[in-house]
Amino acid sequence: MRVFVAGGTGVLGQRLVPQLVARGHEVTATTTGAGKLGVLAGLGAQGVVMDGLDAVSVGEAVAAARPDVIVHQMTGISRAHAGKPDLKHFDRWSVPTIRLRTEGTDHLLAAAEATGVPHFVAQGYANWNGIGTDGWVKTEEDPLDLHEGTAAHPAMEALRHVEEVVAAAGGAVLRYGAFYGPGATDDQVELVRKRQFPLIGAGTGYASWVHLDDAASATVLAVEQKARGVFNIVDDEPAPASAWLPLLASCAGAKPPMRVPVWLARLLAGEVVVTMMTEGRAFSNAKAKRELGWEPRYPSWRQGFAEGLN
Template sequence: MGRLNTRCTRESPDPASEAGLPAPTRAGFRRALLDGRAWSATEPRSPARSSRFESRAADSRLRRGGSVDPLRSADLRRHVTGGRAVLSRVAKTDSRVGKVMIMRVFLAGGTGVLGRRLVPHTARGPRPPGDGHDHERGQAARVGAAGRGRRGDGRLDAVSVGEAVAKARPEVIVHQMTAISMAHAGKPDIKHPDRWFATTNRLRTEGTDHLLAAAEATGVSHFVAQGYASWNGIRAGGWVKTEQDPLDLLEGTAAHVGLKALSRVEDVVLEAGGVVLRYGAFYGPGAIDDQVELVRKRQYPLVGRATGYSSWVHLDDAASATVLAVEQKARGVFDIVDDEPAPASEWLPHLAACAGAKQPIRIPVWLVRLPAGDQAVVMMTEGRGFSNAKAKRELGRRLRHPSWRQGFKEELK
């Protein structure tokens, strides 16, 4: 991801200096700026607290004023008000600097594969006590690590989560908690997703409940949660679905528990007035390493005619959409996918070619169902992809990686 332009000009003076913060704090903000992905910091608020968000009118002017990418553009600046570190989008005016949006974000799950695109890499150091999951490459999120404390995996402990949120005093909570990596969930077991995703399913049910309760108790006014939209559209009608179409819960299969947990996330978050971002299948740094390994070993076959559709999204585009949803206080459900939902018969051979592997073998459905289970068969033969039209229209979303075709090439070159 690109770095932000941190050069101070007459039109854009050092925001930390303007806020009257001490030198060490200014240095901390500058390090966060250089990373280009920091959202919040632990500096205390001043006694004179400003309102929780910019007014809707100011928000509207801001959105009309810029078409910048929220993670790369030099038009993004950090601004400090009342001692708070915040993410700001600058709307250009005749004087070259205009209104800024101010908010403090609590990111739960900030060391997962997507969370690492959102959390500053400057937050390094010893592992926080009690952090049993989603902590990789020695990174520790200083704000947004829900429930790190004396109770083991505090993300599933209501008291730990409540304490973490109360201490952070956020204006927005972004829920990205999962436990899917091999280090935490073991070897992928697509035949038994109920076992493989057991902890993740708890994080999406109990964990969501704890975060929502903490949000209500502390007055957090906006909640953003992770959903899923890759191959799991309802298996009826066309191959590409929208937010208006129901999801397929695969009742009667081992996948039902996890898909039901995702459906419940949508129900409770929408009831609370939040937003659910249904991400497509991730690719990008660290996201598909296990799949590429299977492809190179020719252990990732095409099933039957491989007509099932899937939708993909690059991690950077997923992170960018998340920032937009936070900035715009979005409500409802959005499918966060790229421009090209496609059948397995297209994307899997292309992935193999980009990985320098032999083309995948083809196996009949009856031979796959017993060792791989129903989910694999449905995904490969009947899966439905998703459209990103709503996210583009309502969030003003622009993709750096419009298609997995080019994205796979860039990732694996």
């Protein structure tokens, strides 16, 4: 197939494009600047410069590529776009990604409709943001928690927008867990090594992880099978922070994380971080395994962390 990957030079895009090429697909992948066109060429894709927030730029790029499927992997979480991660002010830090998940998604869907692209796959998110009732592990039938009244709310609304409009278009949304792998955990590991990533309270909040290569392989399956609906793309072992953070520190060659009380963490890091670390709800991958036939190479973050975070 002719596959159009919007966001081809992101951490996931750079793992996805080679997998698509290896499967015999003709890939056009986008980047925001001409300086990265060589990266895309090295991955085997036809590179194109595109501004995901400019409807004309998106329309022209899609029309020129004439794809059979569009894969939306555009985010704005890199330091180049969002600056240093600032979870205390999550609403401000996540603005570039919010815009790409609202305006950018709408531009891509409009271009798909205008040019007759029959299938659409978009990036979602399923890490700690499951609804905070009835258990710690959520399926696709459970709604995402919109975290109303917190700094996470605008970002959660953007995720809901993606799921609603892509579903209406008959496409697939892949709710990826927390990424690890080449370039994905650099900021976290830096904080862990500086002992600036503490356990908060008892560390009871759950999270779901996925290696970049596993996220990419699930995406290839969704493309090839013309999947529809929502899929949680996470590994087999949802886990509380009290389990995964100490192992992350050990694998990074760092001292064990310090512990801080909830009240102090709320002052220093903000409500979103406290919620992640103490109340987060993780996700089940049963549907993706059952319907896509997906089997992660790294079924547990324990194995993946041990074999190398990068």
